[in-house]
Amino acid sequence: MSELRYARMIVKAEFYAYMCWLKNNKLFAFMTLAWPYLMAAFILGLGTALGSLSVFASKVGVGDPIFYIVLASGVLVSSINVVDYSAWTLLDLKWLGVLPYIMASPPGLRRVTMYGLIIPAMISSAISLTAVAPVAVFTEGSLGLVKVVVVLGLVYLATIPLIGIAVIAGSLSLIFKEESFVSFLSPLMLLVSGVYYPLAFLPKILQVFSYIVPVTYVVEAAKILSIYGMPPFNKLFWIAGILVAMSILYNLIAYPGLRSVEKNVRKHGIST
Amino acid sequence: MPTVIEAKDLYKTYTEKRGLIHRKVKRVEALKGVSFKVEKGTVFGLLGPNGAGKTTTVKILSTLLIPDKGRAWIMGYDVLEEPEKVREIIGVSLSVERGFFWKLTGYENLKYFGMLRGLSGRELDKRIRELMDLLGLLELGADTKFYEDFSLGMKARLSLARALIHDPPILILDEPTLGLDPASSRHIRNLIVQLAHEEGKTVLITSHNMWEVEVICDYVAIINKGRIIAMGTVPELKRMVSREIPIEITSYAGKLVSEDDLEKIVKDALGIERVAVKMDKQGEVRIRILVENGMEDNVVNKALEILRARGLRILEARVMEPSLEDVFIKLTSGARS
Numbered sequence: 001m002s003e004l005r006y007a008r009m010i011v012k013a014e015f016y017a018y019m020c021w022l023k024n025n026k027l028f029a030f031m032t033l034a035w036p037y038l039m040a041a042f043i044l045g046l047g048t049a050l051g052s053l054s055v056f057a058s059k060v061g062v063g064d065p066i067f068y069i070v071l072a073s074g075v076l077v078s079s080i081n082v083v084d085y086s087a088w089t090l091l092d093l094k095w096l097g098v099l100p101y102i103m104a105s106p107p108g109l110r111r112v113t114m115y116g117l118i119i120p121a122m123i124s125s126a127i128s129l130t131a132v133a134p135v136a137v138f139t140e141g142s143l144g145l146v147k148v149v150v151v152l153g154l155v156y157l158a159t160i161p162l163i164g165i166a167v168i169a170g171s172l173s174l175i176f177k178e179e180s181f182v183s184f185l186s187p188l189m190l191l192v193s194g195v196y197y198p199l200a201f202l203p204k205i206l207q208v209f210s211y212i213v214p215v216t217y218v219v220e221a222a223k224i225l226s227i228y229g230m231p232p233f234n235k236l237f238w239i240a241g242i243l244v245a246m247s248i249l250y251n252l253i254a255y256p257g258l259r260s261v262e263k264n265v266r267k268h269g270i271s272t
Numbered sequence: 273m274p275t276v277i278e279a280k281d282l283y284k285t286y287t288e289k290r291g292l293i294h295r296k297v298k299r300v301e302a303l304k305g306v307s308f309k310v311e312k313g314t315v316f317g318l319l320g321p322n323g324a325g326k327t328t329t330v331k332i333l334s335t336l337l338i339p340d341k342g343r344a345w346i347m348g349y350d351v352l353e354e355p356e357k358v359r360e361i362i363g364v365s366l367s368v369e370r371g372f373f374w375k376l377t378g379y380e381n382l383k384y385f386g387m388l389r390g391l392s393g394r395e396l397d398k399r400i401r402e403l404m405d406l407l408g409l410l411e412l413g414a415d416t417k418f419y420e421d422f423s424l425g426m427k428a429r430l431s432l433a434r435a436l437i438h439d440p441p442i443l444i445l446d447e448p449t450l451g452l453d454p455a456s457s458r459h460i461r462n463l464i465v466q467l468a469h470e471e472g473k474t475v476l477i478t479s480h481n482m483w484e485v486e487v488i489c490d491y492v493a494i495i496n497k498g499r500i501i502a503m504g505t506v507p508e509l510k511r512m513v514s515r516e517i518p519i520e521i522t523s524y525a526g527k528l529v530s531e532d533d534l535e536k537i538v539k540d541a542l543g544i545e546r547v548a549v550k551m552d553k554q555g556e557v558r559i560r561i562l563v564e565n566g567m568e569d570n571v572v573n574k575a576l577e578i579l580r581a582r583g584l585r586i587l588e589a590r591v592m593e594p595s596l597e598d599v600f601i602k603l604t605s606g607a608r609s
Contacts, residue, residue, distance in 0.1 A: 005390075013387035017373065020380045024418065097370030101434070104334050105388045106359045112388065266338045269286060269331060 006107045007115045014116040018123055032081070032124060033131040040073040043196050060198055061223060067139045068226035071148065072195045074132035075155060075222055078125035079193075079215045080186045082159050085124065086117045086166030087182035090174050090261070100270050103262065110258045113167060114251075121159045129155065147225045150236065154221050157243040158214040164250030165214075171254075171261040188213075195219050214246050276442060276474045277310035277333065282342035284328050284498075302328040303339065304498040310476055310491070315468045317489035318478040319600065325498040326478035327366075330446045333476070334364045346442055360389075363435030365445045368428035368452070378404065378414035378422070378430050382437060389438045403433040408459060425456030432460060436467075443467065443475045449484060461488050486596040496604045510594050513602045516546075517568045518592040519561045521575060524585040526555040534559070534582075541578045542571060556587070 022029045044053075044066070053065040062068040090113065093099040103109045129152045136144030169182045192202065192210040199207055199216075210216045217239045224235055284303040288296075303325045310316040318326045331337035333344055335355035343350065349357040372381045379400060386396045404410045407429040414426050422430065428448065435443055448464070449457040465488050467473045479485050485492055486506050493503040502509055525534065535549040538559060546562035559579075563571045568591045576586055594602075 009387065009390050012392065013384055016387060017376065017380070017384045020376050020384075021373070024375045024377075096373065097367055098373065100331075100334075100336055100366050101364070101371055101385065102388075103336055104359055104362070104364050105385070106356055106390070107388060108356070108359075263338075266336060268288070269328070269337050 006111050010107055010112055010115040011119055014112075014119040015123075018120045022123070029127065032077075032127045036070065036073040036077045036128055036132050039077060040070045043069055043073070060194075060196070061227075063227035064139060065226075067136060067144065068222060069196075070132045070135045071151060071226070072219055072222045074129045074148075075151060075215065075218050076190065076193065076195050078128035078155050079158065079162060079189060079218070081124040081128065082121040082162045083166045083185050083189060085120055086163045087170045087173075087185050089113065089117060090167075090170040091182065094174065094270065099265075103265070103270070109262045109265075110255065113258055114163075114255060117163045117167070118159070121163060122156060125155045125159060126152065143229065147231060150225065150231050151218065151222055154218045154236070154239060154243065157240055157247065158218045161214045161243065161246035161250040164247070164254035167254040168250070168257050171257045174261055175264050189215055192216065193219050212246075214243055217242050273311040273313060275309045276312045276347050277316070277345070277476060278308075279329065279333065279344045280307050280342055282306040282329065282332060282339045282344065284325075284332070284337065284339050302498055303332075303342075305342070306495065306498070306500055307342075308493050308500060308503060310474055312474050313468055313472045314490040315464060315475045315477065315488050317485040317492045318476065318495055319480065319482065319485050319492055319596075320478075320495035321480055321604065324495045326480075326495055327446055328498075329495070330366070330444055330476070330478055334362060334366070334444055335359055336366075360438075361440055362442045362444055363438065363440040365431040365435045365443075365448055367446065368424065368431050368448065368450055370427070371431060372419045372427075372434075374420040375418060377416055377418055378409060378426070378433075379416070381419055381430065382433055385434050386437045391438060399437060399439075400433075403436055407433050407463070409433065425452050428452050428456060428460060432463070441473055443473055445475065445477045447478055447480075449479070449481065457484070464488055482595065482597040482600055492596070494600060494603055501603050502599070506596055509596065509599045511565045513599045514594045515565055516562045517565055517594075519563060519568060519572055519575070520588075520590045520592060521559045521561075521572075521579065521586065522588040523557055523559070523579055524555060524587060525551060525557045528583050531557070537582065538575060538578060542574060544571070557584070 057063070057065040093102060099109070102112050105112065129148055133145060133148045136148045140147065166185060169185055173182050192206050192213050193215040194202070194210060199210055202210065221236055221239050225231055282303045283305060286300045286302055288298045306325065306329055318329060320326050328337065332339050333346065333351060335351050335358050338352065343352065345351065346358045347361055351358050373384070376384065382400045382403070383396060386400065391399065401410070404415055409415065409426065409429050412426055414422065414430060432445070432448065435445065445464070449460050452460070461484060464475050464477065468475045477489070489506070491503070491505055492509060493500050494509070495501070502512055504512070529537070531549050531551040534557060535547055538549065538561070539545060539547045542561070544561060544563065548560045549557060551557040559575070561571060561575065572589055572591060576589060579586060
């Protein structure tokens with residue numbers, strides 16, 4: 001069977017299963033819509049209690065602070081969803097006892113994981129950013145909607161390297177039987193992406209670390225979009241380029257990583 | 273009949289390492305040279321106690337585990353060299369308790385796994401309905417019920433349905449009736465026999481339920497401590513452990529003949545020394561004859577002939593064959609000593 005046929009087959013199967021899962025967990029779908037607002041409300045509440053929106057805007061370097069916080073929260077929530085879902089997938093499959101059946105299916109673990117994770121990541125990102133669209137339209141009119149679409153495109157570009165990072169962490173957890181590899185990813189991303197504060201506030205080591213996290217660049221794009229009226233596409237293309245490079249780099253590590261997981265699991269055995 | 277599953281000299285030692293800093297290493301020898309062949313259209317049982325190496329063997333054949341040494345082939349495809357080919361022609365059930373997504377229904381779970389095998393559309397829907405009907409899952413409402421609400425019996429049936437979703441010629445089932453209620457066990461047993469004997473599929477099952485193996489398997493391999501210690505049909509295995517088989521005949525003699533006379537008559541006529549006769553006050557006589565394994569049918573017929581010729585009424589005749597459990601206990605205790 002050709003690689004393309006495997007990819008098509010897996011994408012269809014994962015799309016079906018994820019849509020069924022959302023249908024059967026309606027509260028989760030609702031929470032995915034509500035979560036960006038909860039985060040934005042928390043940050044806005046905390047920010048206005050400690051200072052003012054204009055201070056926040058000048059310190060973080062954004063234009064319209066409400067637009068930015070809501071949009072950036074959408075970016076952050078979708079990224080956390082992607083990382084959490086992707087990183088925990090291998091362990092979840094193991095705990096559910098599904099992993100051996102994925103391994104015993106013709107496409108095998110590597111293909112099902114790499115092609116399969118793209119679908120839930122894209123759907124959950126679309127839900128999170130659709131949730132923030134009404135506020136974007138309310139604050140900036142139809143241009144706000146264009147900006148949400150641009151950010152969604154960048155989030156999709158960031159999804160691929162994020163899956164790569166998450167799969168590396170999930171693979172390490174499976175090999176070493178240590179869950180800590182996946183549980184620190186989301187908090188770390190939240191810390192170093194500079195969503196709610198300037199990156200200059202971070203210690204030098206974390207600032208360096210923030211450059212290798214894809215979310216940082218999407219957040220940067222949200223900042224740019226909050227400043228400019230029309231999206232400055234020349235600046236956004238740079239960001240898109242960096243994300244594409246990260247996609248290639250991280251997945252070049254993740255794919256062989258999964259190969260070694262599969263080999264490791266086949267060597268040491270998997271509980272059934 | 274052609275061989276469709278072959279395992280040759282399989283060895284496997286598990287090395288378990290835990291922790292990143294303080295590495296603890298534990299070694300367990302699971303297989304020590306396992307070899308067997310399975311013919312097309314038969315049910316082959318791998319029988320053994322817990323930890324004997326059954327599941328390890330099944331995992332190797334299902335391409336889930338790499339042996340340290342040895343080879344295995346499924347319909348000529350090497351499980352190590354051509355795992356993708358092997359996966360296309362086998363249906364696997366490794367655990368009846370889990371292995372599905374809890375928040376999907378039985379139908380949705382089967383559809384997902386069917387799609388992973390390249391099935392789709394009406395063909396897949398039809399296949400799922402057929403299988404759910406065949407396994408009695410439709411009448412249990414498993415098509416619309418979440419997997420988390422399934423009983424163990426429903427889970428086992430769904431596991432078998434998944435193994436059959438792509439209509440594979442080979443089925444590998446690890447303890448397919450473990451922990452099930454009698455009705456579910458019987459349903460699955462009947463289906464396994466039907467699949468092998470009527471549809472020509474080859475089924476390899478593992479079990480430590482001796483009665484079940486005796487009832488459904490055409491061939492049995494007894495595995496203990498990573499080694500196959502006996503293999504053959506159930507009658508062949510029984511003959512392996514028992515040189516002498518007791519025959520018990522109950523008849524009514526009344527006052528036709530005395531206990532001692534009858535014993536002498538039977539001994540002389542059969543030429544067998546190990547005959548014991550016991551008669552009660554009502555004239556009912558119990559004759560116990562110890563015969564060499566394999567001779568039991570001839571001896572029973574001849575003994576009945578003699579007794580009838582003397583005018584005795586036959587009430588019951590039984591060949592006291594050892595059960596597979598007797599065989600198993602004798603062989604595995606032998607291996608321990």
